[in-house]
Every structure is written in C-alpha cells, then in structure tokens.
Amino acid sequence: MTTLDPATPIAAAPRPVFKPNWVRLAPWLYTIGLFVLWEIGVRISGLPHTILPTPTRVFEAIIQYWSPIWKNSVQTLYTTVLGFMIAVVAGLGIGLFIGWSKAIYAGLYPIMVGFNAIPKVALVPILVIWFGIGTVPAVLTAFLISFFPIVVNVATGLATIEPETEDVLRALGAKKLDIMLKVGVPRSMPYFFGSLKVAITLAFVGSVVSETVASNSGLGNMMASAQSNFNVPLVFAGLLMLAVEGIAMYALMAWVEKRMTGWAHRSTMAN
Amino acid sequence: MTPLVSIENVDMRYGGPTGTLAVSGLNLKINRGEFVAVVGPSGCGKSTLMKLTTGLHIPQSGAVIVADAKVTKPVSIVGMAFQNPTMLPWRTTLENILLPLEIVERHRHRLRANKAEYVAKAEKLLETVGLKGFGEKFPWQLSGGMQQRANLCRALIHEPELLMLDEPFGALDAFTREELWCVIRDLHAAQGVTIVLVTHDLRESVFLADKVVVMSARPGRVISEHPVPFARPRQLDLLYEQPFNDMVQKLHSEIATARVAA
Ligand SMILES: Nc1ncnc2c1ncn2[C@@H]1O[C@H](COP(=O)(O)OP(=O)(O)OP(=O)(O)O)[C@@H](O)[C@H]1O
Numbered sequence: 001m002t003t004l005d006p007a008t009p010i011a012a013a014p015r016p017v018f019k020p021n022w023v024r025l026a027p028w029l030y031t032i033g034l035f036v037l038w039e040i041g042v043r044i045s046g047l048p049h050t051i052l053p054t055p056t057r058v059f060e061a062i063i064q065y066w067s068p069i070w071k072n073s074v075q076t077l078y079t080t081v082l083g084f085m086i087a088v089v090a091g092l093g094i095g096l097f098i099g100w101s102k103a104i105y106a107g108l109y110p111i112m113v114g115f116n117a118i119p120k121v122a123l124v125p126i127l128v129i130w131f132g133i134g135t136v137p138a139v140l141t142a143f144l145i146s147f148f149p150i151v152v153n154v155a156t157g158l159a160t161i162e163p164e165t166e167d168v169l170r171a172l173g174a175k176k177l178d179i180m181l182k183v184g185v186p187r188s189m190p191y192f193f194g195s196l197k198v199a200i201t202l203a204f205v206g207s208v209v210s211e212t213v214a215s216n217s218g219l220g221n222m223m224a225s226a227q228s229n230f231n232v233p234l235v236f237a238g239l240l241m242l243a244v245e246g247i248a249m250y251a252l253m254a255w256v257e258k259r260m261t262g263w264a265h266r267s268t269m270a271n
Numbered sequence: 272m273t274p275l276v277s278i279e280n281v282d283m284r285y286g287g288p289t290g291t292l293a294v295s296g297l298n299l300k301i302n303r304g305e306f307v308a309v310v311g312p313s314g315c316g317k318s319t320l321m322k323l324t325t326g327l328h329i330p331q332s333g334a335v336i337v338a339d340a341k342v343t344k345p346v347s348i349v350g351m352a353f354q355n356p357t358m359l360p361w362r363t364t365l366e367n368i369l370l371p372l373e374i375v376e377r378h379r380h381r382l383r384a385n386k387a388e389y390v391a392k393a394e395k396l397l398e399t400v401g402l403k404g405f406g407e408k409f410p411w412q413l414s415g416g417m418q419q420r421a422n423l424c425r426a427l428i429h430e431p432e433l434l435m436l437d438e439p440f441g442a443l444d445a446f447t448r449e450e451l452w453c454v455i456r457d458l459h460a461a462q463g464v465t466i467v468l469v470t471h472d473l474r475e476s477v478f479l480a481d482k483v484v485v486m487s488a489r490p491g492r493v494i495s496e497h498p499v500p501f502a503r504p505r506q507l508d509l510l511y512e513q514p515f516n517d518m519v520q521k522l523h524s525e526i527a528t529a530r531v532a533a
C-alpha cells in the first residue's frame with residue numbers, strides 16, 4: 001500500500017515462502033475433517049449401514065444411483081427456485097404495499113404474522129386437494145414458506161424511513177410516491193437482498209417437505225422411497241445433494257446481496 | 272413590504288386534543304432577506320416553529336402566512352437542514368445534493384435535459400462550502416462536518432427563498448462550526464436568502480443573525496426579539512469583543528429565567 005522512496009534501501013527482500021491462506025481454506029478443511037471424523041466414528045463403533053452409513057458408502061451410493069439422483073436433484077432445484085422466484089416477486093410487491101402506509105402496516109402485519117405461524121406442512125394436503133400431487137404443490141409450498149421473510153424485510157425497510165429525511169423531502173413538496181421511490185425503495189433493498197438468503201433456505205424446506213408427502217419426483221420423494229426400501233446410503237446421498245444445492249444457492253444469494261447493496265455494508269443505515 | 276413569514280397567534284398541539292401543547296400564542300414576523308436566529312430552552316417548540324413555517328405541520332389555531340399565502344400544505348420555497356445530515360447513503364454526495372431538484376415541481380421536468388447545468392451549479396455550491404472535488408464520494412466517506420456542509424448544499428440547490436436550519440452545527444467541533452458560520456454568513460450576504468436558524472449556541476445566534484428571537488419554555492411563544500446591532504460583514508474577531516459578549520450574556524440570563532419560569 002505504501003509507496004517506497006526508491007532512494008531508501010530496502011531492508012531485505014522477503015523470501016518467497018509458500019504461505020497458505022488458512023482462513024480461506026478453513027471451510028474446506030473443516031468439511032473434510034467432518035467427513036473423516038464421521039468415517040472413523042462409524043468404523044470404530046461398527047454401526048451398520050442401515051443405521052449410519054460411512055461417507056465412503058454414501059459417495060458410492062451417489063455414483064451407483066447417479067442417474068436418479070441427478071434427475072431428482074434437478075427436479076428439486078427447479079421447484080425450489082420457481083417457488084422462490086414467485087416469492088421474490090410477490091414478496092417485493094406485497095412488502096411495498098404493506099410498507100406504503102403506517103395504517104396498512106399496522107393492519108396487515110398481525111395477519112401476516114398469524115399466517116406465518118401456521119406450519120406450512122399443514123397446507124400441503126390442501127394444496128394436494130386443489131392441485132393434485134407433483135410439481136405444483138411443491139412449488140407452492142416453497143413459495144408460501146419463503147415469501148414471508150421477504151415481505152417483512154421489505155415492509156420494514158419502507159416503514160422505518162427516518163422522519164427527518166421524510167420532512168426534508170415533504171418540505172420540498174414531495175408526494176408519497178416520490179418519497180417511496182427516492183428513499184423507501186432503495187432503503188429497503190439491503191433488507192430485501194438480506195432476506196433472500198433466508199428465503200432460499202426456507203424454499204428448500206418447503207419443496208422437500210411437499211415432495212416427501214405428495215410427489216412422485218424430487219429428492220424428498222427419492223429419500224422417502226429409499227427409506228421405505230431401507231436403502232439408508234441413498235437417503236444420505238439425497239441429504240448430501242440437498243446440502244450442496246442449499247449451499248450453492250445461499251452463496252449465490254450472498255453474492256447478489258453484496259453486489260447490489262455494497263453501500264449498506266460500509267455505512268450505517270442510521271445516516 | 273409585507274413580511275415573508277408571518278406567524279399569527281398560532282397554537283400547535285401534538286397528538287390530538289389532549290396531547291402536548293407545543294406552542295401557544297406564537298407571533299413572529301420575518302422580513303425578506305432577514306437572518307433570524309431562534310433560541311430558547313430545550314423542548315420549547317423551536318423545531319415545531321420550523322415545521323409550522325414550512326407547512327409540515329398545520330396549526331390548530333392561528334395562521335401561518337408565507338409569501339402572502341396562508342400555509343395549508345408544505346411550502347416549496349424552502350430549503351431545510353437538520354442537525355442530523357440525513358444524506359442518503361446509496362447516492363453520491365453530488366446525487367444527494369441534486370435530490371431536491373428531482374422533487375421540486377419547478378425543476379423536476381427540466382432536470383434531465385439540463386443535467387449539466389445543474390451539476391455545474393451543485394459543484395459550485397460544493398466549492399463554496401469547501402468541498403470541491405468531493406461530489407463523487409459517498410456521504411459515508413465524508414466526516415460529520417463534511418456531511419453537514421453537503422447538507423447545506425442540498426438545502427440550497429433549488430435556490431430557496433427561505434432557508435430553515437435546525438441546529439445544523441450542533442454535532443460539530445468548535446473550529447468546523449466557526450468555519451461554517453462564515454460559510455452561512457457569506458451565503459446570506461451573497462444570495463440575499465432569508466434564513467431562520469434554530470440554535471442552542473447563543474454566540475452563533477448573535478454572530479450570524481440580524482434578529483435573535485427568544486422563546487419561552489413549553490408551550491413556546493416569543494418572549495422577546497433582540498435586533499443585533501453589529502455591522503456586517505462581521506469577522507470572527509467580533510466573538511472576542513466586549514459588546515458581543517455583553518449581548519450573549521444578556522440572552523443567556525433571559526433564557527435561564529425563561530427556563531425557571533416554566
Ligand atoms: N411528533 C411529536 N409528537 C408529540 N409531541 C411532540 C412531537 N414533536 C415534538 N413534541 C413535543 O413538543 C414540544 C416541542 O418540541 P420541539 O421539538 O419543537 O422542541 P425544540 O424546541 O425543538 O427542542 P430542542 O431544543 O430540544 O430541539 C416538546 O415538548 C415535545 O415533547
């Protein structure tokens with residue numbers, strides 16, 4: 001960072017040492033460590049594969065059943081992302097609507113909380129009655145479970161505009177719409193993008209739950225039928241695929257958040 | 272010439288008929304081009320006076336008349352600056368300063384076509400307050416004092432006839448504050464804008480204003496008006512002269528009495 005005066009002699013050229021960046025490597029090392037511990041633990045305790053398979057056995061299962069695993073993984077990713085995208089659009093729209101006025105916020109917020117308190121699993125049977133089993137209830141469950149955090153975050157961002165900022169703009173003759181567009185919407189964006197990480201994770205919960213009880217495809221369904229065949233390594237293989245998909249989508253959302261709202265990470269919202 | 276602002280017998284109560292009576296029997300006239308400082312005990316209704324004048328609040332009784340029209344909605348000839356700079360962190364300083372132009376009726380339709388002209392104007396203002404070249408920085412990259420300067424620019428960009436400053440220098444150190452006093456003083460001298468300044472700093476009020484208005488404790492009303500006799504342009508040396516300190520002293524004891532009277 002500092003510019004060196006060429007006249008001053010440099011003490012000693014730093015020896016090129018290979019120095020791994022432990023902080024960057026840490027997640028990988030810890031993950032590998034976890035698998036190793038798991039492997040050793042299962043081998044020492046001698047647990048049968050039908051209770052807890054070793055990771056090597058799980059990877060074997062992944063290779064062995066790759067074709068169905070791949071097909072079902074894509075199906076789950078598809079229902080999850082579709083439900084999530086509907087949740088983003090609906091959540092943004094409803095969030096903006098709720099945050100629009102203090103009165104709407106006060107009136108709808110309790111309803112939203114009540115709705116959110118219902119376990120979404122309980123809605124799956126109703127969705128099945130309406131839409132039959134398969135992709136549609138899975139998408140809808142993913143949507144229902146993930147849109148709430150988006151709504152709440154967007155609405156909160158809007159409803160907590162500093163009164164002074166509002167005063168400055170109102171004194172200039174700003175209409176409600178002006179204030180919302182110039183301040184409210186940009187202000188709620190960090191909340192919105194922050195909520196996407198939570199929402200995508202929940203969307204996976206929704207789609208897998210629905211697939212487990214009401215579908216002929218998807219990882220949830222695959223794991224349920226593997227379980228009824230006592231194919232425990234395949235169940236774990238499904239879990240592993242879910243973890244991979246979940247981490248990938250989470251990382252994507254975190255990246256999007258950082259790209260879109262870099263300013264919010266460097267400034268406090270209070271300013 | 273009729274005064275630019277005329278507040279006549281105004282009562283303002285917050286929060287319904289049983290709420291806090293913030294100001295009562297408030298009377299004040301402000302002439303065009305005048306620099307008025309408002310001082311008084313904390314919570315006496317100074318900020319309320321500002322909001323009444325700008326039309327952010329409408330009084331329950333009495334009348335507020337600005338530019339010969341009774342105020343019934345926010346008046347758009349004002350620029351406001353508060354103690355808290357309220358810069359929007361996702362906009363650069365320059366974009367923050369241009370924000371009022373996107374809102375004020377008279378400018379918003381011209382903004383796109385005349386962007387360069389407005390940007391030049393904003394940059395000139397930045398230069399005036401000593402922030403030349405900082406337009407591209409984000410507000411959170413500026414110090415508190417710099418943000419407050421930018422805040423002043425934002426209040427001035429649409430050439431308001433009336434500039435309302437509510438303790439704008441409260442959070443600044445003594446040196447920055449004195450520097451900004453000079454900035455305000457020069458702006459007032461150069462542009463002939465009418466300025467209302469709410470402050471807790473009596474030296475600030477005497478140094479800057481043509482007239483210092485003292486308010487009573489809540490419910491606030493004007494208990495006295497003091498014309499400031501010192502000739503303009505005033506230099507910072509004035510702060511150390513005897514007549515200046517005598518006047519500050521007099522104001523101080525008056526407010527102390529007003530506080531006790533409550
Ligand atoms: N939005 C509000 N709702 C209810 N009461 C309010 C509101 N704003 C101000 N008040 C009350 O009105 C009175 C005057 O408030 P105001 O903000 O005008 O005082 P002030 O003179 O600006 O005080 P300070 O010098 O501390 O800034 C206070 O007693 C306050 O409690």
Ligand SMILES: [Mg+2]
Pocket residue numbers: 317318319437
């Ligand atoms: Mg105040």
